Amino acid sequence: MEKVIAIFLNHIAVVQGLSNNTKAAYRNDLGQLLQYLRSQRTDFSDVGWASVCEQDLVAYVLHLHDRGYSSTTRARKVASAKSLFAFMLDEGYINIDLTGGLHSPRLGRSLPDTLTIEDVDRLLNAASIGNSPEANRDRAMLELLYATGMRVSELVGLDVGDLDLELGAVRCFGKGSKERVMPIHS
Numbered sequence: 220m221e222k223v224i225a226i227f228l229n230h231i232a233v234v235q236g237l238s239n240n241t242k243a244a245y246r247n248d249l250g251q252l253l254q255y256l257r258s259q260r261t262d263f264s265d266v267g268w269a270s271v272c273e274q275d276l277v278a279y280v281l282h283l284h285d286r287g288y289s290s291t292t293r294a295r296k297v298a299s300a301k302s303l304f305a306f307m308l309d310e311g312y313i314n315i316d317l318t319g320g321l322h323s324p325r326l327g328r329s330l331p332d333t334l335t336i337e338d339v340d341r342l343l344n345a346a347s348i349g350n351s352p353e354a355n356r357d358r359a360m361l362e363l364l365y366a367t368g369m370r371v372s373e374l375v376g377l378d379v380g381d382l383d384l385e386l387g388a389v390r391c392f393g394k395g396s397k398e399r400v401m402p403i404h405s
Contacts, residue, residue, distance in 0.1 A: 220267055224249050227306045236396055240372060248299035255279050268307060273317045276300060280321065294323040339365055363389065367401040370394075 228246055231237045237245075256275060279300075283293045301318040308316045334342070343365070346358040364374055373391040381390045382403075390400045 220253060223268060223307060223312055224253065224303070226310075227303055230306060231302070238372075238394060238396065241394075244295065245299050245302070248296045249303055251296070252279060252300055252303075255282060269313055271313075271317060273320055276317055276321050290325070297321055297323040363403065366403060367391075369399075369401065373399075 224246070227249075228242055231245060232239075232242050256271065256279070259275065259278070260270075280293065280297060283296060288296070297318075301321065304313065304316055304318045307313045343358060343361055346354065346361050348354060360374060363369070364371070367389065369389075369391050370393060373393050377389065377391060383389070387402055387404070388400050389403050390398060392398055
């Protein structure tokens with residue numbers, strides 16, 4: 220059963236081009252689903268994915284709710300399960316998609332929290348304490364995040380070749396390996 224999950228994770232990485240972070244989230248979500256199913260039925264490991272029924276999946280979603288997972292987390296875990304079962308149906312591991320009746324929680328859209336100008340100043344000033352190479356690096360990283368709005372995962376994935384000082388730009392790769400070129404100041 221872990222083998223099917225491993226094949227699926229390879230599929231989403233290679234064929235769909237999903238990021239390592241997305242792949243890690245799927246691995247975590249599907250591992251948790253597998254652990255839940257095994258805890259409910261002692262014969263589950265012997266008979267495999269074909270023995271899962273729609274009630275098992277509905278009970279899993281209710282279990283997540285009872286454990287206090289947020290709507291966003293439950294929706295992601297349901298989406299992971301749906302993707303796995305669609306893949307297994309396409310590949311012939313199962314004969315029927317059991318996730319058709321599986322519903323995700325409704326999600327409201329909320330704006331992200333933002334830092335105040337004072338918070339940003341305090342953050343940059345804290346990084347400026349000292350004149351060591353590490354302090355200079357930290358300040359440059361924070362200024363780059365603040366100036367461009369790039370994600371931390373994009374920042375830590377930068378190479379020296381991604382910086383073009385002549386052009387005054389930095390190139391990064393974001394979600395879905397999408398390339399972005401952003402202007403930077405001196």
